[in-house]
Structure formats: C-alpha cells, structure tokens
Amino acid sequence: MQRLSSPTVLLAIAVLTYGFSNALVRNFAAHRTGLELAFWLAAATITGILICHGRRARPDLRLSNTQTALPFIALQGAAFLTFVLAMDLAPAAQVGAILPLEGVVAAGFAALIFKERIGKIEIVCIAGSALGAILMARAAASDEAGSLPGLLFALTSASLYGMAMLAVRRAALSNRTGALTFWACVPVFVICAPFGLSAIGPDTLTLFAISCFIKPVADLTYTAGIARAPIALASSTLPMIGMATAGFAWLLMREVPGPQAAVAATIIAVCSVVLVLRQVPRQAPS
Secondary structure, eight states, X not given: OTTTTSXXXXXXXXXXXXXXXXHHHHHHTTTSOHHHHHHHHHHHHHHHHHHHHGGGHHHHTOOSOHHHHHHHXXXXXXXXXXXXHHHHHSOHHHHHHHTTHHHHHHHHHHHHTSOOOOOHHHHHHHHHHHHHHHHHHHHTOOSOOOOXXXXXXXXXHHHHHHHHHHHHHHHTTTSOHHXXXXXXXXXXXXXXXXXXXXXXXXXXXXXXXXXXXXXXHHHHHHHHHHHHXXXXXXXXXXHHHHHHHHHHHXXXXXXXXXXXXXXXXXXXXXXXXXXXXXXXXXXSOO
C-alpha cells in the first residue's frame, strides 16, 4: 500500500487515466463545445467520488481548513475553465504548445516563494519535457489560424495550473486530497451547468457513463500526486499526459503518430525517466 501511495505511482496512474480520458473526449469534441463537455466531465468526477464514499461522503469530503483549501479550489477551477475557453477559441495544437508553461511557472514560483531547491538536471528535464510537448503539439497542428483571445486564455490557464500545483501542496497539509478534488470540480459543474444540461444526448451520456469510472481516478491521483511529489517531477506531468493522450488516440482511433511525434514522445519519456530515477534515492530513506 505504501508503494501505491508514492507520488511517482500516483502520477503514473494519473498520466494513464488522463490520457485515456482525453482520447475519448476527442471523439465527442467535434460536435460539442468545451463548456458542454466540461460539465459532463465535472459531473462524472463528482458522481464517482460520491458513489465511492457512500454514506461517509459528508464527513469524508468536509474541508478541514477552508483557508488553505479555497485558493487551490479557485485556481484549479479557473485554470480548467480558461483551458476550456482556450480550446473553443484556438486550435488544440496551439493550446497544447502553450500549456507546458504550467511546469515552468510552478518551478519558478517554488524557487522564488517556497525557496525549494531545483537542481540543474531537474531544470534541464523540465525544459526538455516542455520542448517535447511543443513538438508533439506542432506534429498535430492544423492550418487553422489561432485567435488572440484563445491563445491568451491558454497562457492564463497554464499560469493558473502552475499556481494551483503549488497551492495544493499547502492545502493538502490540513485537508484530504479527495475533498480538495471534489470541491475543485463543483465551481466548474455549477458554471457549465446551463451549457451541459442543454446538450443531453446519447454521446454526452456515453461520455458521462465512461468518465464516472475513469475521471475520478485521474483527478484523485493527480491531486494526491502533485501534492506529494517534488516540484520537478510534478512539473513534468502535463507533457506526459499529452504523450499518453497521443498513445491512446493511436490505439483507440488509429491516429498514427508521425516521426516528429515519435521524437517528441522519446524526449518526454527520457526526461520523465531521469526525474523518476533521481527521486527514488531521495524517497528511500523516508
């Protein structure tokens, strides 16, 4: 059980489940807006968590320290909503090229505010992961012209996700990560409800049914993982999710990656392996 709760294992599960979930969402995104899909994904996470806790849901999901929890909930919810708006207004490939800045923002704030030491190798790996994500996004690029508002929303989302990554580390000291995950979905659920409820159909209900199993696991392991992982390892999560999404799209939808995507995946994989290997000796004594 101790190994299953290690940040490395939690982030690995988050990467795989998010990759699978994102690949499924791509099937429905052609005919549904981001706000519509956001509602059903948030609803799936909330429903899945409530089912898992059953009668214990009320005490288990109570926030012990709202003062530390609210900044994370606000940042995570705002990050997701601005991401959805970015995906609606700009091509997905351009948004994907900007989002790896999340890790750069998180690492920068960790060094400046929390005085967390980040070694040279870790910095190189974070930069390498971001480069790999950019190459993978360009490999999927289309000829669509990006809109300035969409790109600004993407930049805002990346910055908010980076700050949320740090906020959860403080919030998780006095709150359960399950409760933080649950309440971070509530603002998205409420704001997107008018759009999602008007989009009820076989496709959205299918997405909701599948996501009730996949999305809670992805959200819970991601929140718990970044709360416990060193910032360098947590910062590489987003590029790894992008690589997993491309892999599942290849398996499920026969979207064969080209040479540039293969090179990008190799760069991300190497950087991630180096970061994981550097954390193993540090976790062993504890």
